[in-house]
Amino acid sequence: MRAVLVKQPGDASQLYIGERPTPIPKNTQILIKVKCFCLNRMDIVQRQGFYPPPPGASDILGVEVSGIVESVGSSVTKFKPGDAVFGLMGGGGYAEYAVMEQDLAMPKPDTLSFEQAAAIPETWFTAYQALFFVTELQAGQDILIHAGASGVGIAAIQLAKQAGANRIFITAGSDEKTKFCENLGATRGINYKTDDWASIIAQETGGKGVNVIVDFVGKDYFDKNIATLALDGRMVMLAFLSGPVLENANIGPLLRKRLRIEGSALRSRSLEYQTRLRNAVYKNVVEDHFAKSNSDLKLFIEKEFSWNDIVEAHRTMESNQTMGKLVVKVT
Numbered sequence: 001m002r003a004v005l006v007k008q009p010g011d012a013s014q015l016y017i018g019e020r021p022t023p024i025p026k027n028t029q030i031l032i033k034v035k036c037f038c039l040n041r042m043d044i045v046q047r048q049g050f051y052p053p054p055p056g057a058s059d060i061l062g063v064e065v066s067g068i069v070e071s072v073g074s075s076v077t078k079f080k081p082g083d084a085v086f087g088l089m090g091g092g093g094y095a096e097y098a099v100m101e102q103d104l105a106m107p108k109p110d111t112l113s114f115e116q117a118a119a120i121p122e123t124w125f126t127a128y129q130a131l132f133f134v135t136e137l138q139a140g141q142d143i144l145i146h147a148g149a150s151g152v153g154i155a156a157i158q159l160a161k162q163a164g165a166n167r168i169f170i171t172a173g174s175d176e177k178t179k180f181c182e183n184l185g186a187t188r189g190i191n192y193k194t195d196d197w198a199s200i201i202a203q204e205t206g207g208k209g210v211n212v213i214v215d216f217v218g219k220d221y222f223d224k225n226i227a228t229l230a231l232d233g234r235m236v237m238l239a240f241l242s243g244p245v246l247e248n249a250n251i252g253p254l255l256r257k258r259l260r261i262e263g264s265a266l267r268s269r270s271l272e273y274q275t276r277l278r279n280a281v282y283k284n285v286v287e288d289h290f291a292k293s294n295s296d297l298k299l300f301i302e303k304e305f306s307w308n309d310i311v312e313a314h315r316t317m318e319s320n321q322t323m324g325k326l327v328v329k330v331t
Contacts, residue, residue: 024099066084144228158297169187211234
């Protein structure tokens with residue numbers, strides 16, 4: 001089969017389409033003829049040589065695909081050849097064929113195109129996990145979502161609104177992005193390049209702060225995040241784009257305010273955990289919303305690429321100018 005491969009760890013120019021053996025599904029896996037896959041930040045980090053796939057997963061980039069079931073393992077009971085599916089995997093998505101555990105695969109509703117279906121798993125799984133599995137967001141609580149116009153941010157804003165959050169604050173790097181997030185349901189979008197988001201949130205909450213923070217930034221935001229959390233606040237850290245090492249951090253507020261800070265990475269979770277998350281997302285997001293013709297949840301695709309343009313697709317993601325997913329069609 002053909003697949004997107006990496007010549008050597010480095011920039012986007014290292015990507016090319018080459019040949020790999022077609023994977024053979026294990027007993028509980030399905031083999032998917034891939035129609036579309038989507039780009040994620042982890043793909044860039046893995047391309048650079050800093051994010052190896054979990055044990056047993058393909059070293060080919062890509063963790064979310066949509067397509068048609070080509071064949072099934074001997075113990076598979078949930079799918080058959082010809083079924084339209086989408087879902088999450090540990091790796092191998094940038095290819096003509098990919099294997100996926102049957103427990104993680106999801107039937108594609110007729111209301112979704114293959115492009116739209118491929119844009120769901122990683123971002124909506126990550127956002128759902130962050131809000132409900134990790135920080136346990138409750139109706140009436142306030143939340144701050146950094147990187148509001150990212151794929152995970154877009155999903156998190158809508159899920160928080162759906163869950164009855166009181167105030168939904170977001171940060172983003174342009175007025176266009178903050179306005180986009182407010183139109184999506186954020187109570188207040190803050191341009192972190194021109195405004196002090198921590199001061200604004202302190203003012204708007206009367207100094208109380210927010211109950212939940214979803215953070216991707218790490219070092220540069222840590223002190224302000226701790227100051228912005230309310231009593232018994234919870235913060236989930238999904239990345240550390242500004243770096244992982246803190247210097248002279250004051251951890252006193254963690255005890256004084258009874259704060260909970262938890263890191264979360266989905267790719268390395270157990271199959272049991274990912275299956276539980278898959279079931280929750282499929283029921284509460286896909287079946288209850290995206291499978292309906294009048295869904296109140298929105299999918300945002302920034303741009304679609306042919307996989308022949310995979311270098312351009314990666315460079316587009318690295319430009320940090322996108323609002324929504326980048327979808328790649330296998331042609």
